[in-house]
Amino acid sequence: MAKVQGAVTVDVNRCKGCDLCVVACPTDTLLLQPKEVNDRGYHFAFMANPESCIGCAQCATVCPDDCIEVYRVVLK
Amino acid sequence: MTIQEIIKPENKVHSRPRLLTDNITHYCPGCGHGVVHKLVAEVIDELGLEDRTIGVAPVGCAVFAYNYIDIDWVEAAHGRAPAVATAISRLEPENVVFTYQGDGDLAAIGTAETIHAANRGENIVIIFINNAIYGMTGGQMAPTTLLGQQTATTPYGRRADLNGYPIKISDMLAQLDGTCYVTRQAVFTAAAARKCKGAIKKAFQNALAKKGTSVVEVVSNCPSGWKLTPEKANEWLKEHMTAKYPLGDLKDL
Ligand SMILES: Cc1ncc(C[n+]2csc(CCOP(=O)(O)OP(=O)(O)O)c2C)c(N)n1
Ligand code: SF4
Ligand code: SF4
Ligand code: SF4
Ligand SMILES: [Mg+2]
Numbered sequence: 001m002a003k004v005q006g007a008v009t010v011d012v013n014r015c016k017g018c019d020l021c022v023v024a025c026p027t028d029t030l031l032l033q034p035k036e037v038n039d040r041g042y043h044f045a046f047m048a049n050p051e052s053c054i055g056c057a058q059c060a061t062v063c064p065d066d067c068i069e070v071y072r073v074v075l076k
Numbered sequence: 077m078t079i080q081e082i083i084k085p086e087n088k089v090h091s092r093p094r095l096l097t098d099n100i101t102h103y104c105p106g107c108g109h110g111v112v113h114k115l116v117a118e119v120i121d122e123l124g125l126e127d128r129t130i131g132v133a134p135v136g137c138a139v140f141a142y143n144y145i146d147i148d149w150v151e152a153a154h155g156r157a158p159a160v161a162t163a164i165s166r167l168e169p170e171n172v173v174f175t176y177q178g179d180g181d182l183a184a185i186g187t188a189e190t191i192h193a194a195n196r197g198e199n200i201v202i203i204f205i206n207n208a209i210y211g212m213t214g215g216q217m218a219p220t221t222l223l224g225q226q227t228a229t230t231p232y233g234r235r236a237d238l239n240g241y242p243i244k245i246s247d248m249l250a251q252l253d254g255t256c257y258v259t260r261q262a263v264f265t266a267a268a269a270r271k272c273k274g275a276i277k278k279a280f281q282n283a284l285a286k287k288g289t290s291v292v293e294v295v296s297n298c299p300s301g302w303k304l305t306p307e308k309a310n311e312w313l314k315e316h317m318t319a320k321y322p323l324g325d326l327k328d329l
Contacts, residue, residue: 058265
């Protein structure tokens with residue numbers, strides 16, 4: 001069966017750490033950095049569990065700051 | 077497959093909309109304005125209207141919308157966006173004209189301009205961000221504020237006997253013969269945002285077909301004014317805002 005694998009990139013300096021992508025992700029791929037912050041002091045989002053991403057783009061769709069780009073491959 | 081193997085141009089399925097500028101918005105973390113900006117930018121790009129769309133920015137948190145979407149804009153005085161849009165669309169009938177307004181702008185100070193532009197059936201799109209508060213000025217009560225909702229000017233909650241009732245202005249606009257499309261949407265989930273984008277696209281297509289006034293209300297949040305985290309704000313929106321302001325089409329001719 002075809003398996004989908006995804007990955008996202010986060011524009012760290014645009015991110016405001018709002019957490020909405022983390023909430024929207026159906027596979028618990030994303031988290032906010034617990035300690036690290038960007039230049040403006042926000043705990044930015046990152047792929048904490050990259051292997052679970054399915055490239056559905058729900059995170060990118062709800063992100064108010066358009067930080068997220070999404071990639072997807074279908075493995076045969 | 078490794079992450080590096082997946083992150084390649086040929087595998088990209090979602091990019092930043094081309095018509096958004098690189099400016100980082102001044103909006104608070106989690107604010108719905110940013111999501112709606114993105115949808116508007118995508119629709120204008122997909123319809124190929126980059127060179128013939130004129131936006132009219134409001135007074136309110138979206139006052140700097142012109143810094144974020146790379147099209148032509150005019151900045152209107154508070155509440156007057158539909159009047160300014162009327163002039164532009166009459167003088168430039170080949171262009172598509174839209175306003176982007178908050179609830180204070182559209183349903184308080186600009187009520188007369190809004191109702192009369194819609195009643196004249198001006199060939200414009202009105203994008204109406206209803207977050208039930210005056211966000212920009214520090215979270216005062218708006219006409220759309222819910223009963224019981226705490227704001228800077230209703231610290232014990234809005235009371236009907238003192239402050240009147242929340243106004244469902246889109247329902248009023250749907251009654252007018254000049255409107256061809258009135259819908260109420262939201263952007264608090266990916267599914268809702270995708271539906272909202274479809275509504276914005278339909279509104280722009282109506283303007284291209286010269287069908288009259290289209291109104292897309294977006295029931296949105298104001299995490300700072302509501303004093304909630306973005307996640308909690310969206311939960312509150314879903315529970316309380318959509319109960320008073322149900323989502324869906326009010327009119328579609
Ligand atoms: C003529 C005039 N009256 C009052 C104000 C103050 N003022 C600025 S924004 C605003 C309300 C904004 O609320 P809304 O339209 O809901 O936008 P939001 O910030 O919530 O997106 C008010 C009353 C003003 N700038 N100009
Ligand atoms: S693309 Fe889908 S699965 Fe991957 S991080 Fe975003 S929301 Fe989660
Ligand atoms: S939704 Fe966007 S701004 Fe918010 S935490 Fe995620 S990437 Fe950052
Ligand atoms: S005050 Fe409210 S509406 Fe304005 S940017 Fe902040 S969250 Fe958004
Ligand atoms: Mg408002």
